Every structure is written in structure tokens, then in C-alpha cells.
Amino acid sequence: MKKINMSLIQYGVVPVLILFNLQRAVGQDENVLMLPNVRSTFDDCHLRFHKLDVIGVVSPVFGHPARLKEFAHMGAIGWTQPNGNISWKCGGTLIWVNFVLTAAHCVIDSENKAPDVIRFGDLNIESTEGDEYAQQLKIVDIFRHPQHRFTSHYHDIALLKLEHNVTLTEVVAPACLWTDEEVRFKILEATGWGRTGYAEDQTPVLLKVALKPIENVECSKVYTNGTDRKLQNGLQQHQICAVDEKMDTCEGDSGGPLQIKLMHNAKVTPFVVAITSFGTACGLSAPGVYTKVAPYHDWILETMQKNGALVPNDVYNATFCALRYVSLREYEDAIIASRTPDYVGVNSDRRHMFLVDKLPSYIVQLAWNGKTNNCYGVIIDEDTVLTLAQCVTHNRERVSHIKYLNTITMKVSRIHVHPKYEQESSYNNIAILRLQHFINVNNFDPACLWQDETPSWEVHVHGSGRRDINSFWHDGSIDPSISILTPRVRFQNATSCIVPIRYLPLLRNGLTNEHICNGQNLFLVPKSCDLVTGAAVHEKVYRSSNVYPMVYGLNFLGRECGFGEHSIAIGMASHAEWMKTILFSNYRKSHDTIQFVDTDHQEGDSCHRYDGRAARCVPVSSCSRRWKQFLSNGTIELCSTSSLICCPLNDIAVTEQNVVHPQLAECPALVENLNITSPARSLVSIGWLISEGMEFRCLGTIITKNIILTTASCVGDEVPAVVQTSGSLETQKMYEVDAILVHYAFNATDDTNDIAMIRLRDTLVWRSDLFPSCLWTDTTKVPLVLSMVSPDNTNRVGLTRVVAMYNSDCQRTHMYDIQDSQLCARNPSENFTCNTMSDQLRFDSSTRVSYIVGLSTDFDKCEQSRYTVFTRISSYVHWIGINI
Numbered sequence: 001m002k003k004i005n006m007s008l009i010q011y012g013v014v015p016v017l018i019l020f021n022l023q024r025a026v027g028q029d030e031n032v033l034m035l036p037n038v039r040s041t042f043d044d045c046h047l048r049f050h051k052l053d054v055i056g057v058v059s060p061v062f063g064h065p066a067r068l069k070e071f072a073h074m075g076a077i078g079w080t081q082p083n084g085n086i087s088w089k090c091g092g093t094l095i096w097v098n099f100v101l102t103a104a105h106c107v108i109d110s111e112n113k114a115p116d117v118i119r120f121g122d123l124n125i126e127s128t129e130g131d132e133y134a135q136q137l138k139i140v141d142i143f144r145h146p147q148h149r150f151t152s153h154y155h156d157i158a159l160l161k162l163e164h165n166v167t168l169t170e171v172v173a174p175a176c177l178w179t180d181e182e183v184r185f186k187i188l189e190a191t192g193w194g195r196t197g198y199a200e201d202q203t204p205v206l207l208k209v210a211l212k213p214i215e216n217v218e219c220s221k222v223y224t225n226g227t228d229r230k231l232q233n234g235l236q237q238h239q240i241c242a243v244d245e246k247m248d249t250c251e252g253d254s255g256g257p258l259q260i261k262l263m264h265n266a267k268v269t270p271f272v273v274a275i276t277s278f279g280t281a282c283g284l285s286a287p288g289v290y291t292k293v294a295p296y297h298d299w300i301l302e303t304m305q306k307n308g309a310l311v312p313n314d315v316y317n318a319t320f321c322a323l324r325y326v327s328l329r330e331y332e333d334a335i336i337a338s339r340t341p342d343y344v345g346v347n348s349d350r351r352h353m354f355l356v357d358k359l360p361s362y363i364v365q366l367a368w369n370g371k372t373n374n375c376y377g378v379i380i381d382e383d384t385v386l387t388l389a390q391c392v393t394h395n396r397e398r399v400s401h402i403k404y405l406n407t408i409t410m411k412v413s414r415i416h417v418h419p420k421y422e423q424e425s426s427y428n429n430i431a432i433l434r435l436q437h438f439i440n441v442n443n444f445d446p447a448c449l450w451q452d453e454t455p456s457w458e459v460h461v462h463g464s465g466r467r468d469i470n471s472f473w474h475d476g477s478i479d480p481s482i483s484i485l486t487p488r489v490r491f492q493n494a495t496s497c498i499v500p501i502r503y504l505p506l507l508r509n510g511l512t513n514e515h516i517c518n519g520q521n522l523f524l525v526p527k528s529c530d531l532v533t534g535a536a537v538h539e540k541v542y543r544s545s546n547v548y549p550m551v552y553g554l555n556f557l558g559r560e561c562g563f564g565e566h567s568i569a570i571g572m573a574s575h576a577e578w579m580k581t582i583l584f585s586n587y588r589k590s591h592d593t594i595q596f597v598d599t600d601h602q603e604g605d606s607c608h609r610y611d612g613r614a615a616r617c618v619p620v621s622s623c624s625r626r627w628k629q630f631l632s633n634g635t636i637e638l639c640s641t642s643s644l645i646c647c648p649l650n651d652i653a654v655t656e657q658n659v660v661h662p663q664l665a666e667c668p669a670l671v672e673n674l675n676i677t678s679p680a681r682s683l684v685s686i687g688w689l690i691s692e693g694m695e696f697r698c699l700g701t702i703i704t705k706n707i708i709l710t711t712a713s714c715v716g717d718e719v720p721a722v723v724q725t726s727g728s729l730e731t732q733k734m735y736e737v738d739a740i741l742v743h744y745a746f747n748a749t750d751d752t753n754d755i756a757m758i759r760l761r762d763t764l765v766w767r768s769d770l771f772p773s774c775l776w777t778d779t780t781k782v783p784l785v786l787s788m789v790s791p792d793n794t795n796r797v798g799l800t801r802v803v804a805m806y807n808s809d810c811q812r813t814h815m816y817d818i819q820d821s822q823l824c825a826r827n828p829s830e831n832f833t834c835n836t837m838s839d840q841l842r843f844d845s846s847t848r849v850s851y852i853v854g855l856s857t858d859f860d861k862c863e864q865s866r867y868t869v870f871t872r873i874s875s876y877v878h879w880i881g882i883n884i
Contacts, residue, residue, distance in 0.1 A: 032783055032784075032785075032845075033046070033047065033050070033544055033783070033784035033785065034781040034782065034783060034784060035047050035781060035782055035783075035784045035803075035804045035805070035806070036780060036781045037779075037780055037781060037782075037806075037807070037820065038806070039584055039585075039806045039808060040584070041451065042380075042448065042449035042451055042572070042576060042579070042580075043448065043449075043450075043451055044448075045445060045446065045447075045448035045543075045548045045550075046448075046543040046544045046546060046548055047784055047803075048381075048805065048806070048809070049441060049445050049446060049548070049828070050544065050546065050784055050785065050803045050828060051445075051546045051828060052785065052801050052803075052828055052829060065123070065205055065206070065207060065208075066123060066191060066205075066206040066207065066208045067123075068121075068123055068130065068133065068171060068341060069170045069171055069330055070208075070330060071191050071206065071208070071270065072094075072120075072121070072169075072170065072171055072172055072173040072328065073093050073094045073095070073120075073173060073174055073175035073257070073270055073272075074091065074092075074093065074094075074120070074191050074192075074206060074256065074257070075091065075092045075093070075094055075100055075118045075119060075120045076088040076090075076091060076092075076118065076119045076122070076125050076193060077089065077090040077091060077092045077100075077102060077106060077115045077117075077118050077139075077160070077255060078115060078116070078117045078118065078119065079109055079113060079115050079116065079117075080116050080117060086117060086119075087109075088119075088125050088193060089106070089109060089115075089254075090102060090103065090106035090115065090254050090255040090256070091191070091192045091193065091254065091255045091256025091257070091276070092106070092118060092160060092255050092256070093175050093256070093257040093259075093272050093275075094120060094166065094172070094173070094174045094175065095174050095175060095176075095177060095272070095300070096174055096304060096309055096311060096315075097165040097166055097168065097174065098161060098162040098163075098164060098165045098166070098309065099159055099160065099161055099162070099304050099309060100118055100139075100159065100160040100162065101157070101158075101159060101160075101177075101257075101272065101275065101293075101300070102157075102158050102159075102160060102255035102256075102275065103156045103157065103158065103254050103255035103275050103276060103277055103291065104144045104145055104148040104155065104156045104157055104158040105148075105150065105153075105156055105254065105255075105277070105278075106158065106254055106255035107142045107144050107158050107160075108150075114139075114142055115139055115142075115160070116138060116139055117136060117137070117138055117139060118136070118137055118139060118160065118162065119134060119135070119136040120134065120135045120136075120137075120166060120171075120172040121133040121134045121135055121169070121171040121172045122134035123205060123206045124204050124205050124206075125193060125204050125206075126204035127204065133169070133171040133172075135166055135167060135172050137162045137163050137164065137166065138162070138163040139160050139161070139162065139163075140161055140162065140163050141160070141161035141307065142158060142159075142160055142161075143158060143159040143160075143161070143303050143307070144158045145157045145158060145296065145299065152231070152232065153231055153239075153277055153278055153289065154233075154236060154238075154239075155238070155291070155296075156275065156277040156278075156291045157275055157291050157293075157296050157299075158255075159300065159303050159304065161307060161308075168325070168328060169328065170328045170330075173325045173328045173329075174325065175257065175259065175269075175270040175271065175272050176262075176269055176270065176271045176272070176316060176318065176321035176322060177271065177272050177293050177294075177297065177300070177316045177321070178260065178271040178272060178273040178293055178294060179293070179294050179297045179316050179318075180294060180526065181292075181294050181295070183213060183240060183273055183292070184500070184501070184564070184565060185213065185260045185273070185523060185564065186212065186213070186498060186521075186564075187210050187211070187212060188210070188211050188212075188213060188242055188258050188259065188260055188273055188274075189208050189209065189210055189211070189258070189259050189260070189261070190208070190209050190211055190242070190256065190257070190258050190259075190276060190288075191206060191207065191208045191209075191256055191257060191259070192206070192207065192254075192256040192276065193205070193206055193207070209244055210244065211242035211243060211244050211258065211288070212242060212243055212244065213240060213241065213242045214241050214242065214243055214287055215241075216235040216239065216240070216241055218241070218287075219235055219241030219287045219289070220234050220235050222286050222287060223235065223289070235289065237292075237295070238291060238292050238295040238296070239274075239277070239289055239290065239291060239292060240258070240273070240274050240289075240290045240291075240292050241287040241288070241289055241290070242258060242287060242288055242290060243286070243287035243288070254276050254277070254278070255275060255276060256275070256276045257270070257272040257273075257274075257275065257276070258272070258273050258274040258275070258276060258290045259271060259272050259273060260273055260523060261522075261523075262318075262322065262523050262524055262525045262526075263332050263352060263353070263522050263523065263524050263525070263528075263563070264322045264323075264326070264469045264470065264524065264525040264528055265322075265323075265326050265469065265470065265471060265472060265474045266331055266332055266335055266346075266348070266351040266352070266353065266472045267326060267329040267330060267331050267332060268329060268330055268331075268332055268522075269321070269322045269325070269326070269329050269525065271318070272293055273290075273292065273293060274290035274291055274292045274293060275290060275291045275293065276288065276290055277289045277290055277291050297316060301313065301315065301316070318525050318526045318527070319466065319468075319469050319525060319526075319527065319528075320478075322469060322525045323468055323469060323474070323476070323478065326474055326476065327476065330344075331344060331346050332351065332352060332522065334350050334351065334352060335347050335348060335349075335350045335351045348472055351472060351488070352487060352488050352489075352520060352522065352563075353470050353472075353485055353486075353487050353488070353524075353528075353529070354460075354485065354486045354487070354488070355467065355470050355471055355472070355483050355484070355485055356483070356484050356485070356486055357483075357484065358406065358484055359376075359462060359484050359532070359535070360444075360462075360536075360538075360549060361379075361404070361405060361443070361444035362378055362379040362380075362444060362445065362446050362447045362536075362549055363376055363377075363378060363379075363404075363462065363532075363535050363536065364376060364377050364378070364379060364385055364402040364403060364404040365402065365403045365404075366387060366391055366394075366399045366401075366402060366403075366534070367399070367400060367401040367402065367403050367409065368394050368395070368397040368398070368399055368400055368401075369397065369400050369401075370401075371394070372403065373394060374530075374532065374533050375387070375388070375390075375391035375394070375399075375533055375534050376391075376462075376532055376533065376534040376535045377391070377402065377433065377534050377554075378446075378447040378534075378535070378536050378551055378554070379404065379439060379441070379446045379447060380446050380447050380448075380449060380551075380583075381446055381583070382438040382439050382441055382446070382866075383434060383435045383437070383438050383439070383812065384432060384433070384434060384435070384583065385402055385412075385432070385433040385435065386430070386431075386432055386433075386447075386449075386551075386554070386579075387399075387430075387431050387432075387433060387534050387554070388429050388430065388431065388533065388534045388554055388556050388570065389417045389418055389421040389428065389429045389430055389431040390423075390424070390429055390556065391431070391533065391534050392415055392417055392431050398415060399412055399415065399433065400412055402433065402435065404439065410435050410436065410437060410439065411435065411436040411437070412433050412434070412435060412436070413434050413435060413436040414433070414434035415431060415432075415433055415434075416431060416432040416433075416434070416582050417431045418430045418431065418575065418578060419578075424506070425506075426506045426507050426515075426556070426557065426568070427509065427512065427514065428514070428575075429556055429570050430554070430570050430575050430578075430579075432579065432582050432583070438812075438813075438866060440831050442828060442829065442830065442831055445546075445547075445548050445549060447536060447538070447549050447550070447551040448541070448548050448549060448550045448551065449550075449551055449572040449576070449579070450550055450551065450552045450553075450571075450572050450573060451572065451573050451576050452573060453573070454491050454516055454552065454571065454573075455491065455552075456491065457491075457539070458488055458489065458490050458491075458539075459488075459489060459490075459491070459518065459537055459538060459539040459552060460486045460487065460488055460489070460537075460538055460539060461486070461487055461489055461518065461531070461532075461535070461536070461537050461538075461555055461561060461562065461567065462484070462485070462486060462531075462532040462535035462536065462555075463484075463485040463486075463487055463529040463530055463531050463532055463561040464482050464483065464484055464485060464529070464530050464532060465482065465483065465485050465527070465528045465529040465530060466479070466480055466481070466482065466483070466527075466528070467479045467480075467481050467482070467483045468480065469525055469528050470483065470485055470528060470529070485529050485561070487520075487529060487561045487562070487563070488520075489518045489519050489520055489537075489561075489562050489563075489567075490518065490519070490520060491516065491517070491518050491552075492517040492518060492519060492566050493517070494511065494517075496517075497511065497517035497566050498519075498521075498564075498565045498566050499511070499517075499557075499565065499566065499568065500557075500558075500559055500565040502559075503557045503568070506557065507557075507568075511568070513571075513574055514570060514571050514574035514575065515568050515569070515570070515571065516537060516552060516553040516568070516569040516570070516571040517566050517567070517568055517569075518537055518553075518555075518562055518566060518567050518568075518569060519558070519561070519562025519563060519564075519565070519566030519567050520562065520563050520564075521564065522563055522564065523560070523563055523564030524560045524561070524563040524564065526560070527560075528560065528561075529560055529561035529563070530561070531555055531558045531559070531561050531562070531567060532555070533555065533556055534554050534555070534556065535554070535555060536549070536551040536552075536553075536554060536555075537551065537552045537553040537554070537555055537569045538550060538551045538552065539552075551572060552569070552571065552572060553569030553570055553571045553572055554569055554570050555567050555568070555569045556568065556569065556570060584808070585807075585808035585811065600640060601617045601639035601640050601644070601646070602617065602639070602640060602644075603617055603618065603619065603639075603644055604616065604617060604618075605617045605639065607637070607639060607646040615637075615646045615647055615648045615649060616646075616647060616649060617639035617640075617644045617645070617646055617647075618644065618645060618647045619643060619644060619645075620643055620644075620645055622647065623645045623647035623651055626645055626647050626648070626651050648819075648820060649745075651820060651875075660775075660777055660877055660881060661880070661881030661882075661884050663704045663705075663884060664703065664704070664774070664775055664777075664877065664880065664881060664884075667703075667772055667773075667774035667775070667849075668774050668847075668849045670766065670771070670772070671771050671772070671774065671848070671849045671850070672847050672848075672849060674766060674767070674768050674771050675768050676768050676769070676771055676848055677768050677769050678769075679773075679842070679844050679848060679850035680726055680789075680797070681725070681726050681727060681769045681770060681771065682701055682702045682770075682771055682772055682773040682850060683699060683700070683701055683702075683726050683773075683789065683797065683840075684699070684700045684701065684702060684708055684723040684724060684725055684726065685698075685699065685700075685723065685724045685726075685791075686698050686699070686700050686708070686710060686714060686715070686720045686722075686723050686758070686838075687720060687721055687722045687723065687724060687734075688718060688720050688721055689721040689722075694721070694722065696724065697714065697837075697838075698710065698711070698714035698791070698837055698838030699714075699789065699791055699797070699838045699839070699840060700714070700723060700758060700838070701772075701773040701840060701852050702725075702764065702770075702771070702772045702773060703772050703773060703774075703775060703852075703880070704772060704884060705763045705764045705765075705766070705772075706738075706759055706760045706762070706763050706764065707757055707758070707759060707760070707880075707884055708723055708757070708758040708759075708760065709755070709756075709757060709758075709773075709852065709855070709880070710755075710756055710757075710758060710838055710855070711754045711755060711756060711837065711838050711855045711856065711857070711871065712742040712743055712746040712748075712753070712754050712755055712756040713746075713748065713751070713754050713837055713838075713857065714756065714837060714838040715740050715742065715756050715758070719737060719739075719740055720737050720740070720758065721736065721737060722734045722735060722736055722737060723735050723737065723758065723760065725770060727769055727770075731769055731770075735760045735761070735762055735764070736760065736761045736762070737758055737759070737760065737761070738759045738760055738761040739758075739759045740756055740757065740758050740759070741756060741757045741759070741883055742756045743755045743756065743876070743879065749816070750816035750817070751816075751822075751857035751869065751871075752816075752819050752821065752822065753821065753871070754855065754857045754871045755855060755871050755876050755879075757880065757883060757884075773842070773850050773851065773852045774849055774850065774851045774852070775851065775852060775873050775874075775877055775880065776843065776851045776852065776853040776873050776874050777874055777877050778874055779874045779875065782804050782823065782843075782853055782854075782872075782874075783804070783843040783851075783853065784803055784804055785801060785802075785803055785843075786801070786802055786803070786804060786825065786841045786842065786843055786853055786854075787799050787800070787801060787802075787841070787842045787843070787844065788800040788801075788802045788825070788827075788835060788839055788840070788841055788842075788856075789839060789840045789841075789842055790835065790836055790839045791836065791838070791839075800827060800834075801827075801829075802825045802826060802827050802828070802833065802841070803825065803826060803828050804823065804824065804825050804841075804853075805824040805825060805826055805867060806824060807820070807822065807823070807824045809824055809826075809867060810822075810824035810867040810868075810869055813865060813866055813867055814867070814869060818869060820872075820875065821871065821872050821875035821876070822857075822869050822870065822871060822872055823841070823853070823854045823869070823870045823871070823872040824867055824868075824869060824870075825841060825854070825867065825868055825869075825870060826866060826867045826868070831866065832865055832866055833865060833866065833867055833868045835856050835868045836856065837856060837857075838855065838856055839855075839856035839870075840852055840854070840855060840856070841853040841854035841855070841856075841870050852873055853870075853872075853873055853874075854870030854871060854872055854873060855870055855871040855873070856868070856870055856871075857869055857870065857871060
């Protein structure tokens, strides 16, 4: 046994201040965080990974009037009349500084005359209001698609060249072109000064209307059987149909854009998908027909280049085009805090896309013998990673390592794939990886897992994309480097969820309760954000003055990070029961919670529980703690009848019928009335008489007027001579030891039942600087934050703040089975917990009553162990009481 020369003489100001600060941090008793003995939920990150450093905490019938700057590309195409007035009959889209895209049928009017003028930046073309923003230019050349015929509606597309370049402003700026053949947008916008209804006059105010694309087959039903001789061959692939149930495309809208606003850099850029071609009479709720832009990309580009436009070949690359005029674009609606004609105030915290330096620390990348791909997982414990079942195998290899904090690699020791998962399936797509070694989580929090119904608030997901197209503070430069993104998304319900068509074959049974649909209805510029597969749908939660990452699901299907069309994640709540069977020690499902160990067992017979612990068949009333645990987490073993429990030996004596000894029960009230000077004054040094004098080897604590509580490993086989009280030299006093009582079941090998009592010859007299510690008697839970009182080699007693942990946490590193009568704890500020023999776990309440919660087992040196084990005082209250 290591001998420590120590005294409590110098237990002074600094430790007392630490205790006082702890008391202030804990707050009132009713708000004290408590850790239950048995883990039964994933919603306990604020307990298991508690940080001691507290931190602060579409359209109506007449459409919608457009805003100035909203459609800066929109132009009104006019014909100058003999009297000087201008007749505005078509719309067009500015797609370069001196070129306008329109419909081919707009290049002549009913009198076979060509348009000669176009006007931009004017919302009301018949009013002088806002004219200071307008730009009106002459048309100097017209290029109609060579395959267009006025006798048909096919290839209805044309280009107009302007007399000179427009002046680029926020009110006048070119649009981009949607050059992808696939049009996956669910809603598009049409704009124009067209008629607002059947037989109505043309509106002088620019209007916008939301239209829904429909299949050409459905659209053809309206335009068949000779009703429109200009569609002899039916609708073609270069055409698209769209409809609004309250408003149709009307004369005056011809040539105008059918567009989508795509988000980037917290702004929106209009992309022209098609050109308004024709429709039926206004107000009949019939679909309009539009000429798609994508099939004519090459013709548009070549025509402009041959006619003097200095445009690069990639001018309509989505990324480059969006960035070209980003400084002129409007902010996305979500971040606009205020708006006037001359000023827009924004709140950047509300933007949908956040560019960050790295993934959160709890996100890890999976590796297969050094190789990685787009598969990730989340750290949910020091040795556990949750990921997708689809990510477990890559090129027929099983995942071998995880990589976290960008550089650290750790080996996977065990893989648990959901038993109902099928390869390349979207169901039960979840797996658990056990690691060979522990991850140091002192500097970050593992992920918490959501167990309830999907909430209504917005959350974040993880993606990656180009820095330049996502940076909020974009300076106009081109930066193709890939950065980590955290888009802000919203949970979607079964009605609002839009699943990309390409993923429907993977969801042959549709969306089920295990799926979480998430995303935004706003589309992104293509290739702005690639989903990080297996990363978290998450949000930060504030609990107990700390911040913790809450994971709702793991994304596995989605494009553009769920924008426009939504992403699908595997939800945590649906698989909580399966995860508990893997992660919770001795967990039993609800239908296995009651088991008969042997129907022949009678009262008093020995029995063996499923965990192998020695037990005896006793009435329920003699094992009330075990019965309470059954009611809370649902695991119990019965003997021959439902009235006999197979009760662990350590629990048999701990029942509600065992009344706490009066001297122990009156302790809290006694201490409160003494106006104590320091909680430390209940500590004593235990001394042995040796040839050189008195040697103090370990600590004890006063619990009654003549009883000192300590560990069996402290007193050993030698009866100590004295105990010495704490305090100054003037107040210190030694008391002779009369006898010791070591727990009859103390096991020096596994340190179970490591508790002992020392009886003094004389009786103590209570005063403000000499009083007892009270015993923590709650058998179901302990305070989360505790003080570990330790002697050291400098003749001082130090304090270390530690947190209680589940015994199952300690069991992962402990060589012996940890019993219910023991208590696990760790120092969250270090990667190991250093404790010595007879250290005490204490809780100091807001009323300055000091409770002893645990006693350190027989460690005689500071070991590099993540956790440490203590004797749980509440398990021995009855034993202490009957031996007082």
C-alpha cells in the first residue's frame, strides 16, 4: 500500500473557492442535472458528454405585379407608329449586353412590319413613373431561326441585335440560359405585359405568373384534331407546356421568358428555360406552349459570335453565368429584412447556404484500406460511429477505418448492419461501426440522436461545392476550389415532399416512416451543392447551458442538397430500438422484458441473471430498486412466480422498507442550521502509528458523531490509530480509533464492496467548523457534476470536477464486471481520469450541504484510464445504518 504523508492543515482558500464556484454553477437543487443508473435513451448527450465550462447561450387570375430589379432582363418589344407612339406587342429577354432572345413569330406584326425598339427597366410602359431607370434602344438586326416557318409553331425562336450595349445596372442586366435538356422544375414563372383575361386590354404593368409544367402528351390533347393547323406534327421535344389553372398565356406575353430563379451566393439569378410561343384564348385555363432554349444553345451562341458579340463558348455555363452579374442580382427573399426602392437591408444569418472551413468534428469519413469515397458517418460515442448500410461495402471491400478531424485514422473493429437491410435498398439503410480504440471527445461533442417525431423547425445538412458560387461575400473572382457547405433546409411531409424521378426506382415501396424528407423548394444553380452521403441532418440544441449537435437522420438520396427536389434521409427515431440492442448493455426489447429464469426456483434459492451476476429469489418488496428499474427501462427476471424476483445480492438490502438510520436522515437539516464555514471540514485524515511518528495514508469523512466512513482498501488489515480533523492548527484535533468494520463482501481483486466504517472512542461535538457529510441515498440516480476530493503529495487536498457516467461506459475499459453497487465517473477536461485510494465523490448543494456520493476503489497511482470506478454510497445506506 502506498503511504502518503498528508495533512488537512493546508486545505485552504483555493479549494474552498472551487467548491463555491461549483455550487454556483450547479444552481438550485431542483435544477441540478441528474444521471440515472441505467441508460435507456439516446437523448442523454447533455449528460454523457457534459462540458464543465458553461457557455452563453402561384398566382391569382391577374398575376402579381413585378418589382423593380426583379426581372432586370425583361424587355418590351415595340413597333414605332407613324404618329410617333410605340405599340408594345411582344416581350423579349436580354441574354447579352446587346442581344435579346424572343419568339420568331414576334419579328413581324400583323402588317408584316418588324419591331424597331426595345425597352428595359420599366415596370409600367404607359407611365412616366420610374422612367429614370429605363433604357430604350433601337433594334438594328433580326435573326430568325432558319427552320422556323410562319405557317407553323415549330422552332419559334429569334435573336434581336441592339444598336449598342445596354448600361448594366441592377435594373437592366442579362439573364442566363437553362441549357440542360432535363427540366425538373415543378413551378416556372412567366412575365409580360400581356392581357389579364379574355377580351381584356393589355396591361401596362409588368406581371409575373407561376406556371406548372405538364407532360407534352397531356398538352397535346388540347392541340389536336385540327384545332391548330400550325401543329401538324404535334408537340415536339423542343417544346414544353405549362399551365396555370387561373390564367393562360395571352397575346402580349409572346416572346417573353418562361424562367426559374436559381439561388447562389445568397442571391438569385434568372435562368430562361423557354420562350413564350402560343396558347389558346386567355382565361380558358388551357396550357401554353413554349419553345425550350436548351436545344438551340449552339445556334444562339454561333449567331451572336458571327454578328459581333465577343462571347466565350462557355458563356452560358451555369456557374460562370451566375457569377458574371452576381453583384447586380437580388438577394434571396429569406434574408431580406427590409426593402425600399433605393435600399435593401439583409440579415445574413437567414441565408440558405453557409460556407464553412470543415465538417463538424463529429462527422467522419469512411475508408477502405486507405481509399475513400463520398461516404461518411457520425460519431455517437467514443467508440461508435453511425453510418449508412450502403456505405459499409465498397468495391466488395468492407469498411476498415474511419478518418476524423481530417487527419486521424482509426480502425474499425466490428460492423453491425441492420439485419433487414438489402443491398442497394432504401430501407433499413443503417449500420453501426465499433472502433478499436476510443476517440478523444474532450474537444467536441458526439452527436445526439433524435428519438421523437420529426420536428417542424428548419435544420442543416452537409454538402460540398465550389467556393465562388456559394460564398456570401463573393468578390467577383473565380475560385473553383471545393468547400464544405451547410445548407439550411426544412422538413417536408408526405404531401410536400418532392422526390427526384431518378430515385423513384430505389423507393419501390414509397416513402415510409423511417424516411425523413428534407430540403427547400428554391432551386440552386446546377452543381452548386453535392450532398455528403451519410452525413447528418442536424441542428444544434441548447441544453444545460451547453450546445449539442442533434442528429435527426442520415442523408442518402438527393441532388443539389435537397434544393428544388428534396433529399431523403434515414431517420434515427425509427431505428432507435434496433440501435439500443447494439449499444445498450444488456438491453432487452419490450417483448423480452419479463423472463422466468427457472420456474422451480422458490424464495431464498440462488439464481443467475442474464448478465451472470449472483442473485437470489426474493419477494418484490425486498428488491424494490430492481423493480423500479424494470418500470423505467423494462428488464427483469422472475423466479417461479411473478411475486419473486431474481435480485442481485447487492440490491436485496436496498428496499423502500429499509428506513434510513435517524442519525443519517437528520444530517441535511443539521448541517443547514450550523452555518458551516467550509464543506471540507467534514473530512478527516486517517493515521497509523509508525516508528517515525504518525503516518496519514488516506481520507475519511465524518457521517455521525462517532463514525467515519472510508474504504476497505484504505484501512486494510491494520487498524488505524487516530483520525485528524481538518482546519487550522488551532482547531485541528486527533481522535482515537476504537474499532473498524470492513464490509463482509469486500473483494480486493475487483474492488467490489470497497467500504468500511471507523468508530471513534470519543463523541464529536457539532459546530460550524466540525460537522458531518450527508449520505446520498437516492438509489436510482446521482448528480451529474461532482467534486472528486483527492489527497496529494504536497500536503494538500485538491478538488477535481468530474461527471458521473453510466456503468456501461466504464465497463468498456474495466477488466472486471462492474456491479450496480459501483459508480462510474470521468474527468471531461482530460483524456484520462486520475484518482487515488480513498478519493471521495461529493456533491455540494445550493444550501451548502455536502453529500458523499462515492468512494474511490483501491488505486495507488494515477493511471492513464479514461474512466474510474467508485463505490456507490446509496447502495450501502442500509448496511451503514444497521452497523451504526
